[in-house]
Amino acid sequence: MHNNKYLQEEIIRISGVNPSKCMRCGKCSATCPAYDEMEYHPHQFVNMVECGDIEPLLNSKSLYKCLSCFACIDRCPRGVQPAKVVEAVRLTAIRKQGANHLTADMVPEIVDEDTPQQLLVSAFRKYTK
Amino acid sequence: MQRVGVFVCWCGSNIAGTVDVEAVSEALKSEPGVVFSTNYQYMCSQAGQDMIKQAVKEHNLTGIVVCSCSPRMHEATFRKTAAAAGLNPYMVEIANIREQCSWVHKDMLTGTEKAIILGKAAIAKVNLNAPLIPGESPVTKRALVIGGGIAGIQTALDIADAGFPVDIVEKKPTIGGKMAQLDKTFPTLDCAACILTPKMVDVAQNEKIRIFSYSEVTEVSGFVGNFEVTIKKNARYVKEDICTGCGACVEKCPMKRIPNEFNLGMDNRPAIYIPFAQAVPKVATIDPNACNMLKNGKCGVCSKVCAAGAIDYTQKDEYINEKYGAIVVATGFNPISMDKFDEFAYNQSKDVITSLEFERLTNAAGPSAGKLLRPSDGKHPHTIVFVQCVGSRCESCAEKGKEYCSKICCMYTAKHAMLTRDKYPDTEVYVFYIDVRTPGKNFDEFYRRAVEEYGVKYIKGMVGKVVPEGDKLKVQASDLIANKQLHIDADLVVLAAAIEPDKSARPLATMLTASMDTNDFFTEAHPKLRPVESPTAGVFLSGACQGPKDIPETVSQAGAAASKVIGLLAKDKLTGNPCVANSNELMCNGCSSCANVCPYGAITYEDKEFRMPDRTTKIRRVASVNPAVCQGCGACTVACPSGAMDLKGFANLQIMAEVDAICK
Numbered sequence: 161m162h163n164n165k166y167l168q169e170e171i172i173r174i175s176g177v178n179p180s181k182c183m184r185c186g187k188c189s190a191t192c193p194a195y196d197e198m199e200y201h202p203h204q205f206v207n208m209v210e211c212g213d214i215e216p217l218l219n220s221k222s223l224y225k226c227l228s229c230f231a232c233i234d235r236c237p238r239g240v241q242p243a244k245v246v247e248a249v250r251l252t253a254i255r256k257q258g259a260n261h262l263t264a265d266m267v268p269e270i271v272d273e274d275t276p277q278q279l280l281v282s283a284f285r286k287y288t289k
Numbered sequence: 290m291q292r293v294g295v296f297v298c299w300c301g302s303n304i305a306g307t308v309d310v311e312a313v314s315e316a317l318k319s320e321p322g323v324v325f326s327t328n329y330q331y332m333c334s335q336a337g338q339d340m341i342k343q344a345v346k347e348h349n350l351t352g353i354v355v356c357s358c359s360p361r362m363h364e365a366t367f368r369k370t371a372a373a374a375g376l377n378p379y380m381v382e383i384a385n386i387r388e389q390c391s392w393v394h395k396d397m398l399t400g401t402e403k404a405i406i407l408g409k410a411a412i413a414k415v416n417l418n419a420p421l422i423p424g425e426s427p428v429t430k431r432a433l434v435i436g437g438g439i440a441g442i443q444t445a446l447d448i449a450d451a452g453f454p455v456d457i458v459e460k461k462p463t464i465g466g467k468m469a470q471l472d473k474t475f476p477t478l479d480c481a482a483c484i485l486t487p488k489m490v491d492v493a494q495n496e497k498i499r500i501f502s503y504s505e506v507t508e509v510s511g512f513v514g515n516f517e518v519t520i521k522k523n524a525r526y527v528k529e530d531i532c533t534g535c536g537a538c539v540e541k542c543p544m545k546r547i548p549n550e551f552n553l554g555m556d557n558r559p560a561i562y563i564p565f566a567q568a569v570p571k572v573a574t575i576d577p578n579a580c581n582m583l584k585n586g587k588c589g590v591c592s593k594v595c596a597a598g599a600i601d602y603t604q605k606d607e608y609i610n611e612k613y614g615a616i617v618v619a620t621g622f623n624p625i626s627m628d629k630f631d632e633f634a635y636n637q638s639k640d641v642i643t644s645l646e647f648e649r650l651t652n653a654a655g656p657s658a659g660k661l662l663r664p665s666d667g668k669h670p671h672t673i674v675f676v677q678c679v680g681s682r683c684e685s686c687a688e689k690g691k692e693y694c695s696k697i698c699c700m701y702t703a704k705h706a707m708l709t710r711d712k713y714p715d716t717e718v719y720v721f722y723i724d725v726r727t728p729g730k731n732f733d734e735f736y737r738r739a740v741e742e743y744g745v746k747y748i749k750g751m752v753g754k755v756v757p758e759g760d761k762l763k764v765q766a767s768d769l770i771a772n773k774q775l776h777i778d779a780d781l782v783v784l785a786a787a788i789e790p791d792k793s794a795r796p797l798a799t800m801l802t803a804s805m806d807t808n809d810f811f812t813e814a815h816p817k818l819r820p821v822e823s824p825t826a827g828v829f830l831s832g833a834c835q836g837p838k839d840i841p842e843t844v845s846q847a848g849a850a851a852s853k854v855i856g857l858l859a860k861d862k863l864t865g866n867p868c869v870a871n872s873n874e875l876m877c878n879g880c881s882s883c884a885n886v887c888p889y890g891a892i893t894y895e896d897k898e899f900r901m902p903d904r905t906t907k908i909r910r911v912a913s914v915n916p917a918v919c920q921g922c923g924a925c926t927v928a929c930p931s932g933a934m935d936l937k938g939f940a941n942l943q944i945m946a947e948v949d950a951i952c953k
Contacts, residue, residue, distance in 0.1 A: 181684065183682060183723060184723070184769065185678070185723040185750070185751040186723075186749075186750035186751050186767040186769040187751035187752075187753055187767075188753075189750075189753070189767040189769070189774065190750060190751050190752055190753025190754075190765060190766045190767035190774065191632065191753030191754055191765070192753070192774075195767070195774040196774060201767070201772070201774075203767070203769065204772075231753075235632055235753065235754075237678070237682060237683040237684065237690065238682075238683070238684045239684050
């Protein structure tokens with residue numbers, strides 16, 4: 161198993177989650193509506209981050225299958241918050257590819273009058289360093 | 290001036306690992322009064338104690354300071370050592386340099402510095418110590434057991450067996466507790482009623498045991514050996530001594546649709562009821578919230594059909610005062626409420642039930658006469674899903690569940706699963722588990738038998754959600770070993786709900802001044818060495834009120850608590866604690882502040898004649914402390930505005946000397 165200490169610490173820092181609180185009950189995966197779409201399931205995200213096995217997660221499509229519905233956060237008996245781990249890995253993937261993914265000049269192209277302003281704000285937050 | 294000896298303990302590496310014991314004993318050598326100072330690996334060992342005795346003789350010591358663990362651990366040990374060396378045992382002071390020093394510090398320098406300061410404080414105190422002689426108090430040779438489940442029953446039987454009278458106070462109309470509701474008991478599958486009801490009959494027939502059923506403890510005062518307790522006997526509107534338990538009233542009562550608590554509300558009972566056939570005492574009880582006669586003055590059928598004339602609508606709650614030497618708490622447990630676990634649809638479907646409800650469903654005396662039928666439509670379920678750890682081992686959701694493992698669920702679920710497969714082989718049984726915990730005699734063998742011989746499907750993983758759809762329950766769960774998400778169409782879902790202490794435990798703990806943990810389980814005096822005693826003298830613990838327990842464990846703890854009670858009641862007199870309050874009559878102005886704060890009622894006032902400087906006499910009102918009742922809590926010394934009240938062994942002067950030594 162590949163242990164990437166730097167990325168592991170980074171993900172733990174971004175998510176604010178302590179993966180060692182997990183008692184491996186799998187309730188997060190059991191409750192996940194996107195389970196069948198995923199190669200790695202919520203409990204595996206937690207477990208792999210705990211082991212520092214980050215690369216496969218970064219390269220997996222599973223990252224983008226999570227709906228951020230937070231059912232796993234609601235039901236986890238140990239308060240581990242798996243969705244935050246998934247989000248942190250996602251952010252790591254986005255940031256790792258370098259540079260800004262959204263600049264101000266790109267906005268007119270993608271925006272129409274139905275786009276809520278909040279979407280732009282959160283998109284800037286997420287895709288711009 | 291005292292001649293003080295200082296003994297610094299290493300406690301192996303417990304103290305010596307973070308405290309330079311050599312430096313401590315050296316530094317304390319030059320303190321006022323100290324004539325001898327040394328250190329040793331284990332002061333509490335025979336060799337260490339002999340070293341103290343030797344030093345007392347050689348150096349003519351009058352006071353001893355032991356720098357070691359908490360006084361709760363070994364103060365008694367070192368007092369005995371001092372007594373054996375001919376010193377008054379209250380000339381010993383302990384400086385706690387383990388729990389309050391070496392265990393909380395990592396750095397040798399700070400640890401050593403603090404140990405020296407703690408030692409100095411103890412020396413300053415011992416210099417002001419005076420020999421104390423404890424008083425004696427009598428023992429009331431009667432025990433009270435609060436709670437009439439299997440724990441209370443076993444404790445009462447064992448105490449009565451030794452010849453002491455026992456009273457059981459049970460808030461329900463019958464004794465028997467949770468065990469009376471169970472069907473079979475693991476791991477030997479004896480029928481719960483078959484092994485419990487003979488014990489209940491033994492209790493009823495034992496001349497030494499009185500049962501106060503449908504009663505509760507409302508007030509406790511006094512202290513070990515001399516408790517005074519008020520018991521409220523709730524009006525059951527039936528004369529207990531006349532009722533024969535024939536059940537004619539139960540049959541004829543027109544108010545028949547009251548949810549039956551004994552069957553967890555899965556069927557109904559009348560307003561006048563006997564909880565179950567083998568109830569002890571077998572006496573009817575009228576539910577005042579349901580009885581039309583008591584509510585509206587109309588009906589009276591039960592009194593007409595009662596051949597014995599036992600019905601009494603005018604009965605009032607009765608208060609009984611009794612003295613006891615010892616009190617045993619056996620208040621037991623309840624499953625937690627499933628209301629907050631929406632994901633399991635407990636409140637949406639009748640076919641999602643708790644394990645205790647499952648016990649009633651499979652019990653021959655239960656709502657379905659022992660046939661396993663779905664509560665919703667009375668059909669036989671073909672697929673049953675058991676969910677473990679519902680509300681147990683929860684960390685984040687403290688308001689939802691409990692942090693601890695409820696301990697009994699793994700085994701009773703294995704039992705339920707096995708019995709279902711045995712009786713109804715056409716039923717698919719799934720058990721979703723996080724861990725299977727079976728540390729008991731023949732426990733793991735039992736669980737493996739469920740899997741290997743009875744074909745119960747154990748799946749590692751938790752159920753995520755249960756959704757009622759038509760007459761099915763859609764169960765979504767993960768199989769962590771196969772790395773698959775499962776969708777099961779179940780007919781019945783059984784939740785292994787966490788267990789919690791009975792709600793009556795907390796107010797009772799306040800009455801008894803017995804300590805509890807954050808989960809409301811009673812705390813034992815020592816987790817390993819005094820597991821059935823409360824830190825409050827004379828209060829003992831039996832059964833699940835102290836922590837989750839199965840029946841074998843409960844019965845052994847009940848016996849252990851009984852033996853502790855017998856040991857106490859066998860004594861004619863108890864040696865008291867000499868560290869009690871006393872009032873300096875010359876300074877007391879009779880203001881009553883002390884009597885107002887005393888939780889034990891130990892302080893009274895008397896008018897006393899005093900000779901004045903001009904040779905006249907004057908009568909003044911002054912406080913006087915009953916040393917047998919005083920527990921030495923010290924509340925009065927703080928409340929006294931004139932400084933007249935003082936605590937022997939912890940005098941104001943001694944405490945100030947300690948503070949001075951620390952601040953120097």
